[in-house]
Amino acid sequence: MNDAAIHRRGLMLVLSSPSGAGKSTISKALLQAEPQLAMSVSATTRTPRPGEVDGKDYHFIALERMKGMIDQGEFLEHAKVFDNYYGTPRAPVEAALASGKDVLFDIDWQGTQQVAANARPDLVTVFVLPPSVEELERRLRGRAQDPEEVIQKRMSKAADEMSHWPEYDYVIVNRDLDVSIASVRSILHAERLKRVRQVGMADFVNKLRGA
């Protein structure tokens, strides 16, 4: 037996942040740079929008089926937003992890808490913060010429999301996009080297020890 017998169980990488902190850009760069990492595809009961592809943007499923899957515990997390359900099916994530692939999740603190309750040892959570109030406001305003009331609602939602940073393993202040991308990649690479993720290591060491 040589070290080829060691393989790695994949991990679930959660990125959470308030809107306007740069998370989407970081996620996109991460997926391009890391071939072993794939985005988790959520299921939803809402109607596809023009251009959305089933199985890529979302798994579009019927309401009754979604409710049945929720009852059977087939989601790692789920939420009802207005009249629509959203959730992360457990089976494809489990299959990816077992084959040594990592899965990226773009979910909020509520989704993260649910996933943590269902899959803690495989989970790595990262919270991304904007560098300053001024920068956060600039990014939230910058999107369009929205009424002040809408901007204030976004700021309030961001403040709410940010109150949950102490529940995360890692915290990144996104001052510089390239540095932040490198930081998340370091976290991913380091977490892959955790003892607990390395399957077959005990047998490998026993062989080294002549045991």
Place this chain on the structure above:
Amino acid sequence: MNDAAIHRRGLMLVLSSPSGAGKSTISKALLQAEPQLAMSVSATTRTPRPGEVDGKDYHFIALERMKGMIDQGEFLEHAKVFDNYYGTPRAPVEAALASGKDVLFDIDWQGTQQVAANARPDLVTVFVLPPSVEELERRLRGRAQDPEEVIQKRMSKAADEMSHWPEYDYVIVNRDLDVSIASVRSILHAERLKRVRQVGMADFVNKLRGA
């Protein structure tokens, strides 16, 4: 208040491995690449060898002083090897951590267990393994034309050291030196981003939240 108010508490990075796994080479490369990282300097009661510099290679101290310091709990770890004492003084490590510097330790499993008991939250432990029995034996033999008995003793000591890999946070199989160096650097960078090491983050987030 901006993000300049966030500062980082340093960490203690322990590298352990059997002799012949490449740890010394990795340590040297790491110290060159990481200006925020410094090697921990041990204290010892043994006589300096020719060329050894006090305060750089070791802090050379008298037996009675060393014993007194041990009694006062002034060492993070210590051991008696034949008639000489060796140990890691706590004060300089504490000062480095408080100023945001990281400290590298080249200690065995026994030293690691002692440090873990004394300083767990600041501690990150990495175990380095050779890629195969053949390679380990080649490296242990390669050093000199030593008698077979000496080689066997080294192999036995390596086997003993390796039995402690499950006590470490991270495990690296040193197949390729450059990859292993990059791996330890990723671990260091990721651990620096751990929420628990970021002092002042709560105040920073409160400001972002307008709280």
